[in-house]
Amino acid sequence: MKIIMLGAPGAGKGTQAKRLAAKYNIPHISTGDIFRANIKNNTELGNKAKVYMDQGLLVPDELVVDLVVDRFKNPDCANGYVLDGFPRTIPQAEALDKALANNQDAVEYAIDVDVPDEVIIDRMAGRRACLNCGATYHTITIPPKKEGICDICDSPLVLREDDKPETVKKRLTVYHEQTQPLIEYYSNKGILKSVDGTKTMDEAFEEVVLLIEGN
Ligand code: AP5
Ligand code: MG
Ligand code: ZN
DSSP states (O other), X not given: OEEEEEESTTSSHHHHHHHHHHHHTOOEEEHHHHHHHHHHTTOHHHHHHHHHHTTTOOOOHHHHHHHHHHHTXXXXXXXXXXXXXXXXXXXXXXXXXXXXXXXXXXXXXXXXXXOOHHHHHHHHHHEEEETTTOOEEETTTBOOSSTTBOTTTOOBEEOOGGGSHHHHXXXXXXXXXXXXXXXXXXHHTTOEEEEETTSOHHHHHHHHHHHHHTO
């Protein structure tokens, strides 16, 4: 099963992608998580990506595409994957289609998690992230058991640099300009499904599963 999660920053792509990955026993591949892990480990890729990420801008396509296509070679991708945060531009989507077509393969579902900008701005201000394992929390809606500490790996939780309100506004502008056109792209391919991301996480997940299995 090959699934793409689309949606604005903070729409809940990561939240739903992790659940889908667990349900269907396929890997969750988040380009944002991959970049953050590289930043944390001070790699060359991480240092390059950080400059863009901290400003709320997209990392250039050429730093993203090969990274993802290489990741597919890992044996855990044999039964598919959930892509979260990739593709994010039309050229990335075209590159993905091309790479898959080389193996007579294609994306099966593109799921758009739809949330208005105002709701996103509120959500991001409360989000806390574990930079060690990628887990996310929310100060009000999903607090960790111990304040400021990851339930899973005991690492300290942080407000991501790019979750600061000014940067969130920039990310939303970038989303509308560069990523939103993918909705039409996948709609034209007949594989777009939209879910109302303002519902609770459980309700949204139920809807996503229905959209996939109802097909
Ligand atoms: P990335 O890490 O992908 O960030 P993003 O798309 O901005 O998305 P987020 O992770 O912020 O949000 P999400 O939709 O996953 O929401 P979440 O589930 O966490 O990318 C970061 C940066 O890396 C980019 O800005 C770019 O620079 C770079 N990058 C990454 N991929 C790239 C690519 N392909 N090309 C170029 N550059 C790339 O939920 C958000 C919050 O809301 C959480 O606190 C959560 O708990 C809460 N929440 C979730 N669902 C609900 C719900 N239903 N109700 C209430 N609260 C909810
Ligand atoms: Mg995410
Ligand atoms: Zn953790």
